[in-house]
Amino acid sequence: MDAPLLRRAESRISFKMFVKLSDPVTGAFEITPTIDVSCHGVRVLTKSLWNANHDLFVQPIRGNRSSRGRIAHCQRRQDGCYEMGLELYPATEDWTRSGKLPARP
Numbered sequence: 001m002d003a004p005l006l007r008r009a010e011s012r013i014s015f016k017m018f019v020k021l022s023d024p025v026t027g028a029f030e031i032t033p034t035i036d037v038s039c040h041g042v043r044v045l046t047k048s049l050w051n052a053n054h055d056l057f058v059q060p061i062r063g064n065r066s067s068r069g070r071i072a073h074c075q076r077r078q079d080g081c082y083e084m085g086l087e088l089y090p091a092t093e094d095w096t097r098s099g100k101l102p103a104r105p
Contacts, residue, residue: 012037012038013036013037014035014036015037016033016034016035017033017034017060017061017062018032018033018060018062019031019032019033019058019059020057020058020059020060021046021050021057021058022056023054023056024056024057032044032045032046033045035083040087041072041085041087041088043083044083044084045081045082046081047081047082049074049076049082050074050084052071052073052074055070056068056070056086058086058088067088067090068088068089069086069087069088070086070087071086072085072087073085
């Protein structure tokens, strides 16, 4: 018997806002737009290749709150940019209601 495919339990919502991604180890950062969001993650468009399973801070440009995130994937697009999926922890509320990320733990 084949194992069932794992599916996302929640839908993503198209939501564009600019966020600052920063590497707590090196201090490298990038300002980038989101593509879509859910309470457990965010997908962003980035100019840089980031390594999977690396931890970052994610901070909306309009606000001073930040969240921790783990890079789930980073794939090159045909236009030369990268599409990156971030798993946020702890999970946040619906960004379309608040427009803000939770305070950093």
